Amino acid sequence: MNNKNKRPYKSLLSYDTEDNDIFFGRDDDIKILSSMISTSRLTLLYAQSGVGKTSLLKAGIIPELEEGEYTPILVRFEKDPIKSLYATLETHLKHKIDASKDKSIIEVIERIPGFWDKRVILIFDQFEELFTIDYLRKKRNSFVEQFSQYINSDKPFIRLVFSIREDFLAELDVFRLSSVNPFQNRYRLLPLTKKNAKKAIENPIGSAIGLNYRYESKCLDSILNEITNWEGYVEPSQLQIVCDRLWGERDKTNKVITFQSYRRLGGVKDILQYYLQDYLRREIPAYLYRAAGEILKLLVTKRGTRNYVGEDTLRENFSNSKYISEVLKRLINGRIIQREKRLEDTWIYLTHECLIKAVNNLELVIEKKKIPQKYHLNRVYLCSTIADLKDFRQSASFAIEDAGLEFLRFESDRVKLIPLEKTSKIIKNMIDECDVFIVIVGFRYGYVSDEKGKSALEIEYEYALKHKKIILVYLIDAKHPTSPHLIDTDKEKIVAFRKRLQKDHLCTFFTTPEDLRERIYHDLHRLPQHPYIAHPYPLQKNFVGRTKERETLTNWLTADTPPMLSIVAIGGMGKTALAWYWLQEAVIGSEFQPKGFVWWSFYQKASFESFLDYAIEYASNGQIDAKGIKSTREKMDILYGLLSECKFLIVLDGFERLLRAYAGIGSTYQGNKVKEYERGAFRACIEPNCGMFLQWLASGYLRTKTLLTSRLYPKELDDLDGCLRMDLKRMDKEDAVEFFHRQSVKGTRAEIEMACESVGYHPLSLRLLSGMIVRDPENPGDIQEWRKYKLIPELKGKEGLNTLELAYNSLDNRKQQFISKLSAFRNPMDYDVVAIFNDFDSVEEFNEILMELVDRGMLFRDEKSNKFDLHPIVRRYCYDRLRDKKGVHSELRDYFAKIPEPEKIESLDDLAPVIELYHHTVSAGRYDEAWRLYYNRLAKPLLYKFGAYQTIIELLRALFPDSEYNLPRLKNESAQGYTLSALANSYSLSGRSRGAISLFEMSIEICKKQGDKENLAIVLCNLALDQMRIGELNAAEATLSRSIEICREITYEFWEAVDHRELGLLQIYFGKFEEAKEELSKSTKYNKETNHRQGICVDEAYRALRSLLMSNAEDALKYAEEARELADVEHYEIDFVQAEWLLGAAYLMKGNFVEAEKHLTEALTRDRKINLVELEPDILLEFAKLRFKKNRKEEALKFADEALQIADRCEYRLKQADIHNFLAEFYLDAGELEKARVHTEIAKERAECGYKPALENAEKLLNAIELR
The missing domain is CATH 3.40.50.10140 (Toll/interleukin-1 receptor homology (TIR) domain)
Known part of the structure; x- marks a missing residue:
């Protein structure tokens, strides 16, 4: 067929049989499904809404079956299902049907002359209407009864095809007369793959019907990249809307659809989001707006589904009757609604279900809305x-x-x-x-x-x-x-x-x-939002070069590239300057400026939690107050959702401050040299949630792009395809010469190149060297003066330390001391704060020296805010040369001590002045005073209000100037013991049990020295718990036995009961279930005698875990329910989490998926609200098992991978064994034996620490693999 007048795309209309020539991308589906239909009695086609079931049947399956000499007949229900069927058959078979009441549907059909000869196949399309439309539901019983008898019988088969929406599959249970499911021959239609979507876009406008148009390659690539979801699929209904809209904007002269047209329409998201609005704006006159909106609202039910309304009824109920004919005509012509004759009535309905959301959001067109002002350009x-x-x-x-x-x-x-x-x-x-x-x-x-x-x-x-x-x-x-x-x-x-x-x-x-x-x-x-610059960067004058890098950044932002790019380099290479200059010059005001962007610098006193708070507020345009959300994980989910919906640009500057190598209260004074500790994890994020969010941003089909600058490449990004890496190297020769000229250095190109080569073209060194030359007292600005500076060849290009030393030494003594004092500040300084160190003769001289340091490149100045700052490398160097560190910090301590406390502590930011005071108190060497400040003003809000374990770790580590292998530098032994235990507990709660163990061991020694046996018993028990977490089960048993001995010695019955309970948990891991029962009974006996309900709650939870590992679902459920009831008594959040997790696991073992989902969701929600790392992998693993049993394999694997990521990071050995066992089962089921074997062997090795239940499971799996 060659029909140039035919429209190549269907928009929201379904394809019909005559559209076979423009129907592309479903070849495999047609081949498989037509084969299933022709060889089976009953075939079920199901899919999500919008995937294209009707189009596949009409334009793909029916023509294919007709070629195979079948007679496919498409049936759509009208008022009466049975009458609809008969009417359809009469039309197609040209035979009057005798529908006697005493004959069943099948008997009537079988007696139609020629029925069998014509090899009829009945196709019931949109079968869910039988359950959703009121007038059909009232008359469906007879149809259901008769068809259920037939499809469950062994009569000669009439081939039947049912097409139904996936979310109505459960309704088909009415056709089941036994435990056997008659709909086992089923085919799930998925959205288009990216490859097939490309065919569906290109082929209809090519030679298929003689149009011979094409897409510009950039336009085609952009469509595919923006319309493809995170799973790699494309919704056909969305694709049709986008392509049909672009077809209307085609270049008829050159027969091409251009990228410019695509961009002008706002890309995929805007075309889809504003599809209905754009149509109404273009085609509906203003006086018909309200009438159009009123009609469309009537076509959506309260349940959020399409409403089929009779045209006569619509006209009777419509308030603007004189406009209805014109409105209907325009909406039908625009493919927004359809008019369909069914039997004696005419029905009006929305063309496609994807319009429902757009109809519900129509107020923007019908009634003008003001733009939210908080972050919008106004x-x-x-x-x-x-x-x-x-x-x-x-x-x-x-x-x-x-x-x-x-x-x-x-x-x-x-x-x-x-x-x-x-x-x-x-x-x-x-x-x-x-x-x-x-x-x-x-x-x-x-x-x-x-x-x-x-x-x-x-x-x-x-x-x-x-x-x-x-x-x-x-x-x-x-x-x-x-x-x-x-x-x-x-x-x-x-x-x-x-x-x-x-x-x-x-x-x-x-x-x-x-x-x-x-x-x-x-x-x-549709305008972008105001850029949110949380921490402006004071770009120094005369930035030049980095042209290739800036082009790379622009291409990354605008093209089909991974969602993240990381600029990595040693200090002084100009990472931040490059990112800032590129944003200001190439992005802001450009046609590709994103919907919004956030500049966030971790060089400031900015935490990951603060980033989440402010980014959520910005991305939601001020609609969400993230500070009222307690759960970090919930904030992550919300922000990720917002960043998925719109195209933002996020810049995370100085990201190394969130890595272990640079984390800590003294990181401000740290250079490029790092300690490669903790098994190479120095590049890992200090906060697990931060590392996880980083991986989210670098994965999937996120619309937002994220730019990182960091001295180290985060470990979490290793092996991820979603992040590009740009290693920033030395400055180009041409750029360096140009920079020197702009700095007012006079000399030939050869002379300047020689000077630049002496410092390895290191950007910070070049700025410092040019500053020295320009400020040279003998020949200012003469390039020849560089020769008198003794540059060390071995240091060229390495952080610029030798050049920095020369620049520092070129200052007189007073200026050296002044800038060294400024280096004691951790954050940008206001002029008034800098003036604390004005020891010069006059304000004028003080101001001149400030500007000289700026000109020399040793001090940054943001002219807009009049704030001053130092480059991290310069700060570190100058701080090392600060003579009276304690005195300077004492002076700053006195300054911050005068800042009044906030009336309410509502966020971590409110504690910033106290933390700054603490920092300078510690740095002044006043450790005992700092400890009292922490204990009185920081300990409780940080631990109980915010769960800020990482902040606690950073603050308390500062009390260990001689490293954590030595005691904190405090005079009071009790304060030492408190500090060791508090730091150990924070390590433990943040998933770093190995770091907690050494601290507990030091605390034990202090308890022994003081003869404090009560605290000794407590610390020993806490130590045992961390030993269990990392799989040192035998050591944990010895530790608990020692704690029990001490408790008996001092008659500390309460803690002895706790020890027996934890020993019971240990016996569960050993697989010694009887011994575990005995230990738990000892704990419960004491708890009942003393009415300690919270203790009984934990006992019952451990019994539930024991029952689960014994595969006793009934007992597990009983004990978990008791634990949950007891959790309501004392209201310890960890008890709620544990009980809900165990309830979910018990219900899952019993096969009650609904209850399992409910309790596991509650457990995970509560867990993440308090950042409880320890139980999160267990809950995620149960979710993985649940999804696996519900045959949602991709989701199961995602949950398991997330659980394993946490377990690996925290070295939770027992959890690693359980997760690897599950993954082995997963891959065994999928037939991937090699992967199954790898996971089983890892599980076995992890469980050999004494975790008997997991070890036995691994051995069974190995045997099963061998039998395959």
């Missing part, structure tokens, strides 16, 4: 000629007011009263103030106001362009009739200007003032 300047566009300017101003934005106006009546030079200045000031610059261009060039022959229109445009304003361009359509007196007689300049705008911008064409108003209004709603 000041708009309007530029145009005036005489010819007066009405259009007024419409544009109405659009700006409709959106609730501020209109910066400067009209012609004011021009007459103000001198020309002042007018120009006022206009430029207004453009400076605006966020958005709108230029409307007709057919007049306007008043020429400068000697170059440029009009005010073009001059204002160029000024806005130069200052990187967001520019929206609107051109009156050339086909629109315009009065001759409003068109320039000399068209050359206006034509050239219009062409320039079309070349450099995505232009919007308009016709009438009303049309322009709607277009501007909707474009304003």
Whole structure:
């Protein structure tokens, strides 16, 4: 077929049999499903809504079956299912059916002449309507009864096909007459793969029907990348909307669909999000808006499904009856709704279910909504000629007011009263103030106001362009009739200007003032947000070069590239400067500026938790207050969801501060040298949640892109395809020479290159060297002066330390001490704070020295905020040379001590002044005073209110200046013991049991020395728990036995009961279930005698775990329910988490998936609210088992991988064994024996520490693998 008038895409209409020639991407589905249908009595086709079941049947399956000499008949139900079937058969078989009441449906069908000869196949499409539409539900019983008898019988088979939405599969149970499922022959239709989606996009407009169009490759790639979901699939309904919309914008002259058209429409997301709105705006006159909205609302049920409404009923109930015919016509022509004749009635319904959400969100079109102002661009300047566009300017101003934005106006009546030079200045000031610059261009060039022959229109445009304003361009359509007196007689300049705008911008064409108003209004709603710069970077003057790197960054941001890029380099290479300059010069104000972007620097006192709080507020446009959300994991989920919906750019600067090598209160003074400790984990994130979120950002099909700058490449990104790595190297020769010239260094190219080579073209060294040359007292600015600085060849290019030493030594003694004092600050400093160290003769001299240090490149200055800061490398070097560290920190301690406490502590940020005071108190060597400050003002809120274990670790580690292998430098032994235990507990709670063990051992020695046997018993028990977590079970048994001995010796019955309980847990791991029962009974006996309900709660939880490992689901459920009831008594959150987890596991073992899901969800939610690392892998593993049993394999694997990631990071050996056993079962089931064997062997090795239940499971799995 060669039909050039045929539309190549169906939008939201389903394909029909005559559309076979434009139906692409389903070859494999057609082949498999048609084979299943032709060889089976009953076939079930199911899929999610929007995947294209009807289109596959009509345009794919029916033509295929007809070629095989079958007679496929498509049945759609009307008012009565049985009558609908008979009517359809009569139409297709040309035979009047005798529907006697005493005959069943099957008997009637079997007696139709020629039925068997024609090899009829009955296809029931959209079978879910039998259960969702009211008038069908009332008459379905007879149909269900008769068909259920047939499909469960062994009669000669009539081939039947049922097509149903996946979420209605459970409704088919009404057809089951026994335990045997008659719908076992089923085919699940998945969305299109990316490869098949490409065929569905390209082929219809190619030679299939003789159109011979094509897509620009960049346009095609962008569509596929943006429309493909994280699983690698494309929803056909979405693809059709996007392609049909682009077809309407095709370049008919060159027969191509361009990337420019795609960008102008806002890409996949905007086309989909605004599909309905755009259609109403383009095709429905303003006076019909409300009428259209009212009709569409009637076509959606309260349940959120399509509503089938009779046209007569619609007309009777519609309030605007005089408009209904016109509205219906326009909506039908636009494929928004369909009119269908069924028997004697005409029905109106939405074309596709994907429109339901758009209909529910129609208020934006029907009633104008103001744009939320918190982060949105809100000041708009309007530029145009005036005489010819007066009405259009007024419409544009109405659009700006409709959106609730501020209109910066400067009209012609004011021009007459103000001198020309002042007018120009006022206009430029207004453009400076605006966020958005709108230029409307007709057919007049306007008043020429400068000697170059440029009009005010073009001059204002160029000024806005130069200052990187967001520019929206609107051109009156050339086909629109315009009065001759409003068109320039000399068209050359206006034509050239219009062409320039079309070349450099995505232009919007308009016709009438009303049309322009709607277009501007909707474009304003789609504008990007204000960039959120949490910590501005004071870029030093004369940045040059890095052209290749900036091009790489731009290509990464705009093309089909991984969602993350990491800039890695040693200190002083200019990572932050490159990222900042690129953002300011290439991204802000560009046509590819993302919806919004966040600049967040961890060089400041900024934590991962704070980043989550502020990023959520920004990404939600101020709609979500993240500080009210207690769970870090919940915040991560919310932010990830927001970043998935819109295209943001996130810049995480100085990310090494979140890695173990640089974490800590003294990291501000740390250089590039790091300790490679903890089994090479120095590159790992200090917070597990942070590492996990980093992996989320680098995985899947995220619309947001993330840029990292870091001295080290985070370990969590190893082997991830979703992150590109850019290793920043030395500066190019050409750029270095240019930089020296801009720095006012005089000399030949060869001389400058020789000087630059001496420092290895290291950027920080180049700045310092040029600063010394320019400030040289004998020959300022002369390149020859570099020779007198004794540069060490071995150090060139290595952090610039030798150059820094020379730069430091070139200062006189007072300046050296001044900048060294400034290096004691950890964060940017206000001028007033810097002035604390003004020991100079006058304010003028002090200010001159500040600016000299800035000119030399040793001090940063942000002119806008007048804050000062030092490069981390410079800070570290200068701090090392600070003579009186304790004295300086004492001075700063006194300064911060004067800052009043906040009235309420609502977030970690509220504790920042106290933490800063603590830091300077510690750095002043006043350890005991710092300990008291921590104990009195920080300990409780950090532990109990915020669960800020990492912050606790950083603060308490500062009390160990001689390393954690030695005691904290405190005079009081009790304070030492407290500090050791508090630090150990925080290590333990954050999943670092190995670090906790050594601290507990030191605490034990203090307890022994003091003769404090009560605390000794407690610490021993805590030590045993961490020993169990890392698989040192025999050592844990010895530790608990020692604790029990001490308790008996001092008659400490309460803690002895605790010891017996934990010993019972240990016996469970050993697989000694009787011994475990005995130990737990000892604990419970004491707890019942003393009415210690919380103790009994934990006892019952351990009994539930014992029963689970014994595969006794009934007992497990009983004990878990008792634990959950007791948790309500004392309200310890950890008890709730443990009980809910065990309840979920017990219900799962019993096969009750609904209850299992409910309790596991509750457990995980509560767990993440308190950042309880220890139980999270167990809960995730149960979720993996649940998904596996529900045949949702991909989700099962995702949960298991997440559980294993935590277990590996925390070295939870027993959990590793359980997870690897599950993964072995998973791959064994999938037939991947080699993977199954690998996981089984790892599980076996992990369990050989004495974890008998897991060891026995691993051995069984090995045997099963061998039998395969």
